[in-house]
Each structure stands twice: as structure tokens, then as C-alpha cells.
Amino acid sequence: MKQKLTGAEIRQAFIDFFEEHRHTFVRSASLVPGGDQTLLFTNAGMVQFKDVFLGTDKRPYTRAVNSQKCLRVAGKHNDLEEVGRDDTHHTFFEMLGNWSFGDYYKKEAIAWGWQLLTEVWGLPKDKLWATCFRDDIGNIPQDDEAAEAWRAQPGMNPEHVLFFGRKDNFWEMAETGPCGPCSEIHLDRGEKYCNMKDVPGHVCRVNHECTRFLELWNLVFIQYNRLGPEKLEPLPATHVDTGMGLERIVSVLQDVDSNYRTDLLWPLIQETRKLTGDSDAEVEANFTPYRVIADHARSAAFLIADGVVPGNLGRNYVPRMIIRRAYRFGGKIGLHNPFLAKVAEKVIEGYGAVYPELTRNRNAILRAITREEEQFQRTLDRATAQLEDLLDGLQKRGKRLLSGEQAADLYTTFGMPFEITRDIARERGMDVDEQVFKKSMDEHRVASGAGKAMGALGGEDVEVFRAVVKELEEKGSLPPSGVTYDPYSHLSVKGTLLAIISDGEPVELASVGQSVEVILPDTCFYIESGGQVSDTGTIRAADNSWEIAVEEMRKPAAGVIVHIGKVVKGTPKVGDPAIAEVDAQRRHDIMRNHTATHLLHAELRKELGEHARQAGSLVAPDRLRFDFTHPEAVTPEQLARIEAGVNHRILGNYALNITIKPLQEAIGEGAMALFGEKYGDTVRTIQIGDTQPFSYELCGGTHVDETGDIGICLITAESSVAAGIRRIEAVTGRGAYELVQRRFQVVHKVAGLLGASPEALAEKTETLLDDLNTNRKLIANLRESLVAAEFEGALKKTVEKDGVHILATSLTDATADTLRLMVDRFRQLHPHSSVIVLGSTPEGRPVLIAAVSDDLIKRGLHAGELVKAAAVPLGGSGGGRPNLAQAGGKDASMMPEALAGVAEWVIAHLK
Ligand SMILES: [Zn+2]
Ligand SMILES: [Zn+2]
Numbered sequence: 003m004k005q006k007l008t009g010a011e012i013r014q015a016f017i018d019f020f021e022e023h024r025h026t027f028v029r030s031a032s033l034v035p036g037g038d039q040t041l042l043f044t045n046a047g048m049v050q051f052k053d054v055f056l057g058t059d060k061r062p063y064t065r066a067v068n069s070q071k072c073l074r075v076a077g078k079h080n081d082l083e084e085v086g087r088d089d090t091h092h093t094f095f096e097m098l099g100n101w102s103f104g105d106y107y108k109k110e111a112i113a114w115g116w117q118l119l120t121e122v123w124g125l126p127k128d129k130l131w132a133t134c135f136r137d138d139i140g141n142i143p144q145d146d147e148a149a150e151a152w153r154a155q156p157g158m159n160p161e162h163v164l165f166f167g168r169k170d171n172f173w174e175m176a177e178t179g180p181c182g183p184c185s186e187i188h189l190d191r192g193e194k195y196c197n198m199k200d201v202p203g204h205v206c207r208v209n210h211e212c213t214r215f216l217e218l219w220n221l222v223f224i225q226y227n228r229l230g231p232e233k234l235e236p237l238p239a240t241h242v243d244t245g246m247g248l249e250r251i252v253s254v255l256q257d258v259d260s261n262y263r264t265d266l267l268w269p270l271i272q273e274t275r276k277l278t279g280d281s282d283a284e285v286e287a288n289f290t291p292y293r294v295i296a297d298h299a300r301s302a303a304f305l306i307a308d309g310v311v312p313g314n315l316g317r318n319y320v321p322r323m324i325i326r327r328a329y330r331f332g333g334k335i336g337l338h339n340p341f342l343a344k345v346a347e348k349v350i351e352g353y354g355a356v357y358p359e360l361t362r363n364r365n366a367i368l369r370a371i372t373r374e375e376e377q378f379q380r381t382l383d384r385a386t387a388q389l390e391d392l393l394d395g396l397q398k399r400g401k402r403l404l405s406g407e408q409a410a411d412l413y414t415t416f417g418m419p420f421e422i423t424r425d426i427a428r429e430r431g432m433d434v435d436e437q438v439f440k441k442s443m444d445e446h447r448v449a450s451g452a453g454k455a456m457g458a459l460g461g462e463d464v465e466v467f468r469a470v471v472k473e474l475e476e477k478g479s480l481p482p483s484g485v486t487y488d489p490y491s492h493l494s495v496k497g498t499l500l501a502i503i504s505d506g507e508p509v510e511l512a513s514v515g516q517s518v519e520v521i522l523p524d525t526c527f528y529i530e531s532g533g534q535v536s537d538t539g540t541i542r543a544a545d546n547s548w549e550i551a552v553e554e555m556r557k558p559a560a561g562v563i564v565h566i567g568k569v570v571k572g573t574p575k576v577g578d579p580a581i582a583e584v585d586a587q588r589r590h591d592i593m594r595n596h597t598a599t600h601l602l603h604a605e606l607r608k609e610l611g612e613h614a615r616q617a618g619s620l621v622a623p624d625r626l627r628f629d630f631t632h633p634e635a636v637t638p639e640q641l642a643r644i645e646a647g648v649n650h651r652i653l654g655n656y657a658l659n660i661t662i663k664p665l666q667e668a669i670g671e672g673a674m675a676l677f678g679e680k681y682g683d684t685v686r687t688i689q690i691g692d693t694q695p696f697s698y699e700l701c702g703g704t705h706v707d708e709t710g711d712i713g714i715c716l717i718t719a720e721s722s723v724a725a726g727i728r729r730i731e732a733v734t735g736r737g738a739y740e741l742v743q744r745r746f747q748v749v750h751k752v753a754g755l756l757g758a759s760p761e762a763l764a765e766k767t768e769t770l771l772d773d774l775n776t777n778r779k780l781i782a783n784l785r786e787s788l789v790a791a792e793f794e795g796a797l798k799k800t801v802e803k804d805g806v807h808i809l810a811t812s813l814t815d816a817t818a819d820t821l822r823l824m825v826d827r828f829r830q831l832h833p834h835s836s837v838i839v840l841g842s843t844p845e846g847r848p849v850l851i852a853a854v855s856d857d858l859i860k861r862g863l864h865a866g867e868l869v870k871a872a873a874v875p876l877g878g879s880g881g882g883r884p885n886l887a888q889a890g891g892k893d894a895s896m897m898p899e900a901l902a903g904v905a906e907w908v909i910a911h912l913k
Pocket of ligand 2: 600
């Protein structure tokens with residue numbers, strides 16, 4: 003037996019092997035899928051190549067090899083429940099893959115797979131099995147091509163080539179789109195690996211229940227395009243997409259029975275053991291918590307490195323949940339203080355060389371993990387106690403299912419993630435109603451913007467555009483690479499009008515008012531990307547006989563660029579010489595905002611720390627918007643320093659250094675790659691600063707030449723967009739000038755009105771507000787005196803009936819409070835045998851107050867009933883205590899009627 007390879011060596015051997023076979027090494031994409039709203043996280047190697055298979059993107063290579071970071075913790079592919087309970091499931095894992103984009107096919111893919119496994123890695127040939135596709139429904143041809151290729155491999159036992167149906171051996175991306183048969187390589191690990199030896203009648207078989215046969219590698223052959231449930235058409239070019247889980251092949255080559263015992267994860271378990279002081283036997287006895295902690299520490303580190311910090315919603319919920327879950331499992335092995343950062347340090351140590359984002363974000367990772375544990379530490383005990391109470395209660399009633407609302411309650415009150423509630427319930431043989439819980443969580447998730455539908459990628463018009471461009475390429479009107487795109491060097495280009503598309507059809511000409519999509523040989527119009535909006539402008543005839551206003555740009559497929567707009571003059575015809583001109587003023591506004599965005603990003607990181615990373619941006623002509631990761635509101639003082647810093651850089655008038663270089667080199671130099679963006683192998687880099695750039699980003703946007711061109715940058719707002727994500731809005735150049743102008747105008751206008759200089763405005767305003775308050779109080783007092791005087795006059799209207807003093811009258815513009823004061827005055831005058839009802843209509847709303855003396859209460863009167871009866875003509879109602887009550891009404895004109903009935907009511911109700 004050869005010396006055992008390390009996990010890192012196995013990863014590298016895979017890459018080296020395919021590089022030797024002329025594959026281009028492509029870096030792992032971010033865990034946050036670039037430009038794909040359908041996926042929460044990258045969950046397979048093909049995610050970053052999806053557009054190539056869909057034909058909407060082209061790459062400079064036709065063979066690729068990579069090792070992709072994957073996360074399966076949410077959505078359809080969710081392995082969380084298995085993680086910790088067995089030796090093969092992970093939330094995070096690496097997927098090794100080799101790819102052919104219309105290049106080699108089954109024969110080569112199978113031969114190389116065989117060669118790598120048997121010759122390079124020395125796996126025994128007689129222990130390998132291969133599966134091929136045979137349609138169980140019977141309408142897709144059997145994959146004999148693959149089966150033949152397998153049987154032809156040197157040393158392959160032909161009886162080890164098996165056929166399986168759609169479930170195991172047919173791969174589909176979605177309900178429509180590219181698909182094809184696949185072929186899997188399985189390894190027979192021998193009888194000792196069977197976990198069902200004790201089951202009577204059990205036979206070990208490939209694709210069967212037990213753990214003896216291990217699926218190592220899946221080779222997918224993409225040869226069809228699915229148009230519908232029954233309809234497949236052959237693809238013009240066939241592709242290969244393979245996937246081999248790194249952890250699994252490492253466990254095989256290191257001959258261990260658990261992925262957790264490979265040198266990828268074992269150091270994490272050892273680190274945890276150091277913290278607990280457990281013996282080897284104790285580790286074995288508690289292997290589940292150790293596995294969970296190792297797995298979750300690794301996922302958390304990789305997530306945070308890719309900018310996904312713990313939070314409440316969408317993607318951010320995932321690191322929160324897994325850190326909390328790991329923390330709780332720590333409690334099971336005696337870890338009752340934050341510890342996970344220590345394990346995460348081992349992750350950074352072990353993986354940092356291959357995934358430098360871990361090393362770069364080391365502090366942010368460790369800090370975020372510890373902060374999250376500390377937060378949870380404060381509530382975990384109370385949450386657990388409450389949950390245990392709930393479960394006890396259920397058990398007593400003989401029930402097994404905790405309600406989804408109660409689980410949701412535990413999350414909102416104590417931050418107890420659903421997954422932990424479920425862990426605890428299941429540990430007691432109970433469960434939680436996930437459906438109901440999800441209902442409320444889904445609302446959150448949708449609100450956070452994660453999980454939108456795939457959007458406008460497909461569609462029939464894309465096919466039309468593609469067909470038009472293909473025809474132009476065949477005619478030689480366009481080069482094979484399609485429309486040339488250069489928004490950087492000029493703001494206008496000349497060229498022939500190659501095609502006009504209207505209402506989804508190519509047309510020869512168009513007339514005024516018609517909406518059109520236009521294709522030119524090359525364009526200088528920027529197409530929305532990286533947050534920067536598309537250019538607008540005009541396309542006009544070289545002889546000025548017609549003009550099209552361009553409102554939007556679109557690139558539905560590689561090499562297909564469409565100007566969308568309306569004919570505003572004349573009759574454009576295919577073949578006419580044309581001039582395309584970007585709206586230059588608008589574009590300059592956009593460029594100022596884009597460069598300012600880079601300055602802002604740099605200042606944010608300087609002021610708030612390295613964790614403040616871009617999480618989204620909008621670069622429009624009138625403003626810029628920048629979202630970034632930061633756990634709390636930016637204080638006004640920090641904001642002022644950030645704004646001052648940006649303007650300091652603007653006044654420094656630094657030249658921008660824009661260069662194209664290999665991605666690896668740029669990343670090595672410390673360039674900021676943005677969250678959720680997709681990069682090719684060569685990238686455009688923007689550096690600002692003299693010898694030591696203070697801003698260095700990968701960016702395809704358009705920028706000013708020198709920072710002084712921005713003029714000025716003013717921050718207009720700071721707010722929260724989601725948990726852990728803040729947003730800053732700002733204006734520059736003309737937008738900032740207009741803002742300052744508007745503010746000045748307001749200041750001057752107010753100064754004029756107040757008769758004060760702008761400098762003295764604040765002081766003057768304070769004085770005025772003081773005066774206003776004094777006057778308000780004075781008016782209130784005066785009004786009360788007026789009402790009191792009116793009331794003194796009205797006292798004359800008191801009547802005496804059957805020895806009872808009754809007053810029912812209305813007063814002008816008295817509030818209910820004032821009326822109550824008058825009622826008190828009346829009670830002083832007539833402490834016994836008295837009834838009063840006062841009405842008024844302050845601000846047009848009728849109000850009534852009624853009071854009854856205590857002796858009359860004994861005789862059956864009730865102020866509440868009285869006021870209710872009196873309010874009937876007013877269309878109102880009321881109530882209160884027996885001695886004092888209040889009513890409101892709608893119709894003020896009925897006040898005399900309301901009061902007129904009082905005396906009669908009193909007499910009638912006296913006992
Ligand atoms: Zn078995
Ligand atoms: Zn940029």
C-alpha cells in the first residue's frame with residue numbers, strides 16, 4: 003500500500019490530473035450563487051456553469067476542472083437532519099468536477115475517470131462497478147454508448163456494468179432545459195462495511211440499502227434539451243458534467259469508515275476534544291456532538307468568509323442556526339461558554355491555503371461566531387426550560403407534536419432556531435409541526451428577497467434574438483463572437499443597422515411610435531451589471547433621416563446585445579448606416595456615482611472594520627445606494643467621518659488605475675471580489691490611490707478618470723435592509739449640487755420669512771417656538787375663562803322639578819375637560835338632588851358630559867344611562883360611572899334636541 007495521501011493532496015491530484023488533460027482550472031464560485039435568484043446557496047459544481055449549458059454564456063475554454071464549495075442546508079437538498087447522526091452527511095462539502103462544454107464526451111470522460119481511480123489512486127479494479135441508464139418508462143434510448151465505454155476499460159469486469167432507471171441514472175436541471183443520462187462509479191468496500199449484516203435475507207447490492215457499496219463519482223452526459231414532460235430534442239453540442247464528493251473519496255483513500263475521520267475533519271474533532279478534555283473513549287461514546295460541531299464550525303467559517311453573516315432572514319439565518327446548533331451540542335459535552343471560534347480557527351488553518359477568503363476574513367469569522375454564541379448563551383437556558391415545560395405538558399396529555407406556533411414563539415422570544423427545537427423534541431421521541439412553523443418563516447424569507455423565481459432568462463424572444471444573431475454571424479455581418487461590447491472607450495459608435503425586431507419578429511423597417519429592439523455590430527451602451535444601470539441614448543441615421551430613442555439594454559445570451567427603444571423620427575431600415583450615441587451627461591453622472599461607491603466602500607471598511615462588505619448596490623444617474631454587512635446602525639458621528647473621508651479622497655484627485663489581469667493575480671494582490679458576483683478568469687480591476695491603493699476592486703463598471711471629477715459626495719440616508727445588512731444612500735456631482743441648492747433655497751426662504759440671517763436661524767426658531775408655547779397656554783386659559791363666564795350665565799337655566807335641580811345646556815367651544823370643570827362647579831352649588839348635562843361641539847364634534855348627585859343615584863338615576871339617552875339625537879353613544887359619564891356624537895345640529903329631553907328623562911326615571 004502506498005503512503006496515504008492527505009485530503010489536500012487528493013484535491014490537488016484531481017485538479018492536476020485534469021489539467022494534464024488540457025482542462026482549465028476554474029476557482030470555486032462563492033457559496034452565494036452569482037446572479038441566480040432560484041438558489042439559496044451553491045449546492046453543486048455546475049451552478050457556476052449553468053449559463054454555459056443554457057447557452058446564455060460562453061467561456062474562453064471548453065474543458066474545466068474545479069473543486070467547488072457547496073452547502074446543502076436549506077431547500078430541496080437539505081442534509082441538516084442527517085448531519086451528526088451518520089458519518090457521511092455534511093452541511094458544507096467540496097465537490098470535485100471535470101467539465102466538457104461541447105468538447106469531449108462519454109468515451110473520454112469514462113476513460114479518464116477509470117484511469118484516475120485505478121492508476122493514479124490505485125483502487126482495485128475488481129471492486130469497481132459502473133451504472134448506466136436504461137429508461138424504466140421506455141421512451142428514452144438506453145445509454146449503450148456509456149456501457150460500451152465502461153466494458154472497454156482495462157480490467158473492468160463486464161458484469162460490473164449495470165443499468166438503472168430515471169431515478170438513479172437520468173439527470174435534469176429543471177422541468178425543462180438541458181438534461182441527459184448519467185453514469186455512476188460505485189466502490190465495493192467489502193462485507194465489513196455492510197451495516198445490514200444482521201438483517202435476515204439481506205443481500206448487498208449497488209444502489210441498494212446498505213453501506214457496503216459507495217457511490218464515488220457521477221458522470222452526467224448532457225445531450226438533450228427537455229421541452230416538456232414528454233418531449234426531448236437532441237442538443238447541437240453535448241456536454242459532460244461530473245461530480246465527486248471530496249470527503250468521500252478521501253475517506254476511501256485514507257481507508258477510514260467515516261468522513262469525519264479523514265484529515266479534513268479529524269483535526270476539528272481533536273480541537274474540540276482539547277476543549278472538553280475528553281478521553282478517546284469518551285469521544286467515541288459522544289461522537290454525534292463532535293461530528294455536529296466539526297461540520298457546523300466548517301460551514302460557519304466558509305459562510306462568513308463569503309459574506310453571509312448570522313442574521314434573522316434568508317441566507318443569514320443559516321449561519322445563525324448552525325452556530326447556535328453547534329453551541330447547543332457543545333453543551334452536551336460540557337462546553338458551556340463560547341468555544342466554536344477555536345474550532346473555526348482550525349478550519350481556517352486547514353483550508354486557508356486553498357480558499358484564501360478564509361484567511362482574509364479570519365477576524366470577521368471568529369468575531370461573528372463568538373458574538374452569535376454569546377447572544378444565544380443568554381437565552382438558551384430559558385428557551386430550553388420553556389420548551390421542556392411545553393413538552394412535559396404534551397407528554398402528560400399523551401400528545402407527541404409540538405405546535406408550529408409555539409416553535410415560532412420560541413424563535414421570536416428567545417432566538418431558538420426551529421432546527422434546535424426539533425432536535426430537542428426528537429431527543430424525547432416527539433416532533434414539531436414544521437408546516438405551520440414554516441408558514442410564518444416563509445413569509446420572512448420571501449420578504450428578505452431570497453428565493454425569487456428564475457426570472458426573464460428564458461422566454462421565446464431570447465430564441466428570436468439568438469436566431470437573428472446566428473444568421474448574422476453566418477452571413478459574416480457579425481463575427482462568431484457576436485456583437486462587440488465596449489462601453490469603456492467611446493460614447494458613440496458608427497455601424498450598420500443589422501436587425502430590427504418588433505413584437506418578437508424580425509422586421510425590415512419600423513415607423514414613428516413603434517417599439518423596437520435593434521442590433522448593431524458593436525455597441526458602447528453599458529448593459530446593467532454590478533449594480534450599475536444600463537445606458538440610455540439615441541441611435542440615428544447617419545443622414546439624420548430617422549432616430550430611435552434607446553431606453554434599455556439587454557444581453558439575453560452570449561454575443562447577443564439588444565438596444566430596446568422607440569422610433570421617434572423617420573423610418574429606420576435594416577442596412578441603414580447608423581450612429582449610436584450614449585446620453586453623455588447621464589453617463590457621466592453614473593460614472594461619478596460608481597467611483598464614489600468604491601470610495602464609500604473603502605471608507606466604510608476603514609471606519610467600521612473589515613467585516614463591512616458589499617451586499618448589494620445600485621449605481622444610477624441621480625443617486626447611489628450601497629448595502630453592506632454590519633450588525634448595527636452606523637452612528638451619526640461615524641457617518642460624518644465616512645462622508646468626510648470620501649470627500650477627502652475626492653479632493654485628493656487621485657487617478658484611477660484600470661487594468662485587466664488574471665483573477666488569481668488580482669485576488670492575490672488583495673482585490674475585493676464582490677459578494678454574489680460571477681467572475682471570469684481574467685478580470686477588470688479598479689485601483690484608486692498612488693503607490694498604495696486605498697481602494698482595489700474587481701469591477702466591470704464605468705468610472706471617472708480622476709476622483710476630483712466626482713465633485714462632492716453627500717450621504718442622504720442610512721437605514722436597515724435586513725438583519726445584519728445596512729444601507730447607505732448618497733448623491734454626487736450634479737445630484738449633490740442640486741441637493742445643496744434645494745437646501746439653500748429652503749434656508750434662504752425661511753430666513754426671509756423669519757427676518758433673520760441664515761446663521762441666526764436656529765436661535766431665532768427656538769425663540770419663536772417658546773413664544774408659540776407660551777401663547778398656546780395663554781389661549782387655553784382664556785378659553786377656559788370664557789367658558790366659565792358663559793357657564794355662570796347659563797346657571798340661570800337651572801330648573802327645579804320635584805325638588806331636583808336640573809341643568810341641561812350647551813357651551814361654546816368647550817373641550818370635555820373644560821366641561822368637567824364646569825360640572826364640578828355645578829356640584830359645589832348643588833351638592834344634593836342635582837342633575838347636569840353639558841354639551842358642546844369643540845372642533846365640530848359634539849360632546850356631552852352628565853353628572854348625577856349621590857342621593858339621586860340611590861333613587862335609581864345613572865349618569866351613564868342618562869348621557870346615552872341624551873346622545874341618541876346626536877347619532878352617538880356613551881357611558882360611564884353612575885355619578886359621571888360622557889358621550890360623543892356626530893350631528894352637532896341636534897344639540898338642542900339632545901338637551902331638551904333631559905329634564906323629562908330624569909323625572910321619568912326617578913323612583
Ligand atoms: Zn449489505
Ligand atoms: Zn464597481
